[in-house]
Amino acid sequence: MKVLVGVKRVLDYSIKVRPNAAKTAVDLKGAKIMNPFCEIAVEEAIQMKEKKKAKEVIAVSIGDKTAAETIRAALAMGADRGIHVLTNQRIDSDLQPLAVAKIFKHVFEENKTDLVLLGKQSIDDDANQTGQILAAMLDVPQATFASEIEFADDGDLIVTREIDAGLQKVKISVPSVITCDLRLNQPRFAKIPDIIKAKRKKIQTLKLEKLDIDTEPRAKTIKVDNPEVREGGVMVDNVDDLMSKLREDKII
Amino acid sequence: MFRHYKASSLLRQTLVGRTSVSSSLNCASAPQIILVHSQNRSYSKLNQDDVNHFKGILNKPEVAVIEDLEGTGSSSELSGYNTDWLNKLKGNSKLALRPSSTEEVSQILKYCNSRQLAVVPQGGNTGLVGGSVPLDDEIVLSLNRMNNIIGFDKNYSILKTQAGVVLEKLIEYLEQFGYMPPVDLGARGSCHIGGNLATNAGGIKLLKYNSLHANTIGLTAVLPDGTILDNMRALRKDNTGYHLKHLFIGSEGTLGVITEAAILCPKIPAAHNVALFALDNFDKVEEVLRASKDYLSENLTAIEFFDSESNNILKDHTKHRNPLGYSHNYYMVVEVSNFDNTSTAEENTKIIEDKFFGLFEKISTVIEDGVIAQDSSQREAIWNCRERIVEGFFKEGMTFKYDFSLPIDKFPVFLDKIRDKLGDHARTGGYGHIGDGNIHVNASIKGYDNLKLFKELQKELEPWVFSLVEDYEGSISAEHGIGSFKAPYFELNKSNKMVSVMKQIKGVLDPNGIMNPHKLFD
Numbered sequence: 170m171k172v173l174v175g176v177k178r179v180l181d182y183s184i185k186v187r188p189n190a191a192k193t194a195v196d197l198k199g200a201k202i203m204n205p206f207c208e209i210a211v212e213e214a215i216q217m218k219e220k221k222k223a224k225e226v227i228a229v230s231i232g233d234k235t236a237a238e239t240i241r242a243a244l245a246m247g248a249d250r251g252i253h254v255l256t257n258q259r260i261d262s263d264l265q266p267l268a269v270a271k272i273f274k275h276v277f278e279e280n281k282t283d284l285v286l287l288g289k290q291s292i293d294d295d296a297n298q299t300g301q302i303l304a305a306m307l308d309v310p311q312a313t314f315a316s317e318i319e320f321a322d323d324g325d326l327i328v329t330r331e332i333d334a335g336l337q338k339v340k341i342s343v344p345s346v347i348t349c350d351l352r353l354n355q356p357r358f359a360k361i362p363d364i365i366k367a368k369r370k371k372i373q374t375l376k377l378e379k380l381d382i383d384t385e386p387r388a389k390t391i392k393v394d395n396p397e398v399r400e401g402g403v404m405v406d407n408v409d410d411l412m413s414k415l416r417e418d419k420i421i
Numbered sequence: 422m423f424r425h426y427k428a429s430s431l432l433r434q435t436l437v438g439r440t441s442v443s444s445s446l447n448c449a450s451a452p453q454i455i456l457v458h459s460q461n462r463s464y465s466k467l468n469q470d471d472v473n474h475f476k477g478i479l480n481k482p483e484v485a486v487i488e489d490l491e492g493t494g495s496s497s498e499l500s501g502y503n504t505d506w507l508n509k510l511k512g513n514s515k516l517a518l519r520p521s522s523t524e525e526v527s528q529i530l531k532y533c534n535s536r537q538l539a540v541v542p543q544g545g546n547t548g549l550v551g552g553s554v555p556l557d558d559e560i561v562l563s564l565n566r567m568n569n570i571i572g573f574d575k576n577y578s579i580l581k582t583q584a585g586v587v588l589e590k591l592i593e594y595l596e597q598f599g600y601m602p603p604v605d606l607g608a609r610g611s612c613h614i615g616g617n618l619a620t621n622a623g624g625i626k627l628l629k630y631n632s633l634h635a636n637t638i639g640l641t642a643v644l645p646d647g648t649i650l651d652n653m654r655a656l657r658k659d660n661t662g663y664h665l666k667h668l669f670i671g672s673e674g675t676l677g678v679i680t681e682a683a684i685l686c687p688k689i690p691a692a693h694n695v696a697l698f699a700l701d702n703f704d705k706v707e708e709v710l711r712a713s714k715d716y717l718s719e720n721l722t723a724i725e726f727f728d729s730e731s732n733n734i735l736k737d738h739t740k741h742r743n744p745l746g747y748s749h750n751y752y753m754v755v756e757v758s759n760f761d762n763t764s765t766a767e768e769n770t771k772i773i774e775d776k777f778f779g780l781f782e783k784i785s786t787v788i789e790d791g792v793i794a795q796d797s798s799q800r801e802a803i804w805n806c807r808e809r810i811v812e813g814f815f816k817e818g819m820t821f822k823y824d825f826s827l828p829i830d831k832f833p834v835f836l837d838k839i840r841d842k843l844g845d846h847a848r849t850g851g852y853g854h855i856g857d858g859n860i861h862v863n864a865s866i867k868g869y870d871n872l873k874l875f876k877e878l879q880k881e882l883e884p885w886v887f888s889l890v891e892d893y894e895g896s897i898s899a900e901h902g903i904g905s906f907k908a909p910y911f912e913l914n915k916s917n918k919m920v921s922v923m924k925q926i927k928g929v930l931d932p933n934g935i936m937n938p939h940k941l942f943d
Contacts, residue, residue, distance in 0.1 A: 183797040200766040202796035235767055242795055358744035358792035358799055361781050
C-alpha cells in the first residue's frame with residue numbers, strides 16, 4: 170500500500186498566541202512544530218510500514234521553504250520521501266481546507282496512492298474539513314477521528330472512530346482517507362541517526378502556482394483579537410455590602 | 422462537536438510545556454512514618470494568652486491564626502503544616518501563624534523570643550530533610566500570605582519579591598519580560614522562593630546560572646528577637662561591611678526568617694532543546710560530560726544522568742516512558758540553549774540542531790542510542806524521565822534518600838557499595854546533577870509495612886554511608902540541606918572548628934534557641 174501523509178507546520182502550542190499589530194491575523198513569530206495530529210498520522214503510517222501493510226510512506230506538506238523542515242521531521246520518523254508544495258500563501262489562514270484538499274487530490278492522483286492519512290484538524294485553524302472534502306472530491310470512503318485502525322482479511326480497513334456518542338467501528342475499502350485523532354497512537358521520538366539519515370532522503374518540490382489549482386480563500390478574516398481580559402472579582406466584607414454593590418451595579 | 426474540542430484541548434493540556442509537581446503529587450499515598458522523635462524541648466508551652474496575643478497583633482486574624490489548642494492536634498488544617506512532603510514526619514503544633522508583612526513577622530518573633538516559644542518558619546513545605554515542620558509543638562510561621570511580587574527592574578535584571586511567592590509564579594511573572602529565575606527545580610509548583618533561599622536550593626539550572634548565593638543581591642531577614650535586617654537596596658555592587666545576607670541563605674530557618682529578596686535573573690534563552698542519550702558504562706558517561714562541556718560551553722544549560730534502576734523504577738511506578746527503552750545502564754539528559762535574540766525561531770532551531778549534531782559526532786562511538794526532542798511535549802517527556810524518578814521510588818516503598826557531592830568518577834563504586842549493603846532488600850538507584858558532581862541516591866524497600874526492616878537497614882547504612890562520603894571528601898548533603906534527618910551527622914562532614922564557629926553565630930543571633938530548634942544542630 171502506498172500511503173500519503175499530510176504534515177502541516179504550525180506555531181508551537183506552548184507559545185502564547187498573539188494577534189499581529191494590525192489585528193488582521195495571528196502573529197506567527199516563534200518556534201514551529203509539526204501539527205500534533207499530523208504527527209500521529211505519520212506515526213500510524215510508519216507503524217503500518219513496520220507491520221508490512223504499507224510499502225511506501227510519502228510525507229506531504231504545503232507552505233513556504235520552511236515547510237521542508239516539517240517534511241524532514243516526518244522523514245526522521247521513518248517516512249520514505251517527501252513532497253513539498255511550495256507557496257507563500259499563509260497556510261494558517263489564506264490557504265483553506267478546500268484548496269488544501271484540491272492540492273492533495275493532485276498529489277494523490279500523481280502518485281497512485283492507496284491511503285491518505287491526515288490529522289483530524291490543525292491546531293491553528295481547527296477547521297477539521299480537509300480530510301472530509303478530499304474524500305468527497307476523490308469519491309472514496311472516509312473514516313474520520315480514528316482512534317484505531319485494523320486490517321481486515323479482505324483488504325479493507327476497520328476504523329474505530331471517536332464520535333460524540335462514543336466509539337463507532339466502520340469498515341472501509343481502499344483507496345480511502347482517514348483522519349487521525351489523539352488516542353490513535355503515541356508518536357515516536359526521532360533517533361539521532363534517523364534525523365541524520367533523513368537529510369539524505371528525497372523531497373520533491375512542486376510550485377503551487379504551476380499546478381493550475383484555484384486556491385483563493387473563500388472565507389475572509391476580518392479581525393483577530395485577544396479574548397476580553399477577565400476582570401478580577403471584588404471581595405466584599407459581608408452580605409449588606411454585597412447587596413449594596415449589586416444595587417450599585419444595577420444587577421438587582 | 423464539543424467532544425472534539427475537548428480532545429484537542431486535552432492534547433494541549435497534556436502536552437503543555439514544563440509543568441510542576443503540585444502539592445497534590447506529594448507522597449500522601451505513602452503511609453506515615455515518624456523517623457525522628459522529639460527530644461527534650463527546652464522552650465515554653467503555648468497557652469491561650471499567647472494565642473490571644475497573636476490574634477491581637479495580626480491583621481485578619483481569621484486567616485492569619487490557625488489554632489487548635491484545645492483539640493487533639495488532629496485539625497485537618499493544621500495537619501498540612503505539621504506534616505512534611507515525604508509524609509515521614511508529623512509534628513504536634515497547635516498553632517500556625519500566617520503573617521502578611523515583615524512587620525508582622527517581626528512582632529511575632531519578638532513576642533516568641535520574650536516568651537521562649539519555639540518557631541518553625543515554613544515556606545512551600547517541600548523540603549526533603551525534615552527541616553520545615555515541627556518536631557513537637559513548635560509554632561509554625563507560614564509565609565503563605567506573603568506572596569506579593571514587588572517588581573522587576575529591567576535595567577539591572579533584578580527581581581524583588583516577598584518570600585512567600587511560589588517559584589512557578591515567579592517563572593510566569595518573569596516570562597512577560599523575557600526573564601527567568603536563576604533557580605529551577607521539580608517542586609516549582611509548590612516551593613517558595615523564601616524556602617529556596619533558606620535552603621540555598623540547587624536544581625537543574627545551577628550548572629549554568631550558579632547558586633542563589635551568587636544571584637541574591639539583597640534580602641530582608643527578621644532575627645529571632647524581632648530585629649528587621651533590611652538589605653533590599655539591591656545594588657549590584659556594595660562592598661560595605663560583612664555580607665550578612667549570605668548567612669541567611671542556606672541557614673535553613675535557624676538564624677531568622679527571610680521575608681523579602683532581590684534576585685538577579687537571567688534572560689530566557691532565545692531557544693533551547695533537549696536530547697536523551699543511552700550509554701552502557703560510566704566511563705562513557707564521563708566522556709559525554711566532558712565532551713558536552715568542551716564542545717557546547719556556554720550553550721550547555723543542563724546535564725543530568727540517571728541509572729538503569731532509576732529508569733526501571735520510573736517504568737514500574739509512573740506513567741512516564743523512556744523513549745530509549747530499558748536495556749541500557751545509564752541515560753543522560755543534555756539541554757542546549759541559544760542566546761541570540763536576533764535569530765529567528767527557524768534559525769535558532771537549526772543552530773541548536775547543528776550543535777547537537779556536532780556533539781553527536783564527538784560522542785557517536787561512545788553512546789548506544791539517542792533522541793532529540795522535536796517539540797515542547799517531547800522536551801517535557803524527556804525531562805520527566807529525570808524529574809519524576811523520585812516519585813517512582815516513593816511508590817515502590819519506604820525510601821532512603823541521600824544527596825551527595827562526590828568526585829564524579831566515584832559514583833559507580835559508591836552505588837555498588839550501597840547496593841552490597843542493602844542486597845536484595847532494596848532497589849537502589851542513582852541519578853542527578855552530574856555536571857555539578859551531585860548524585861541523588863534513592864534506595865527503596867518494598868511497600869510501607871516493614872518499618873522494622875527499614876530501621877535495621879538504616880542502622881547498617883547510617884552513619885556508615887556518611888563516613889564513606891567523608892572518605893571521598895564529598896558532602897553529605899549537596900543541596901537538600903541538613904534539616905532534622907541529617908542533624909545527627911553533619912558534624913562528621915565539617916571540621917570541629919567550623920561547627921564551633923557556626924554554633925557561636927547561632928548563639929549570638931538566637932540566644933534563646935527558638936528558631937527551628939533541633940534542625941541543623943542536633
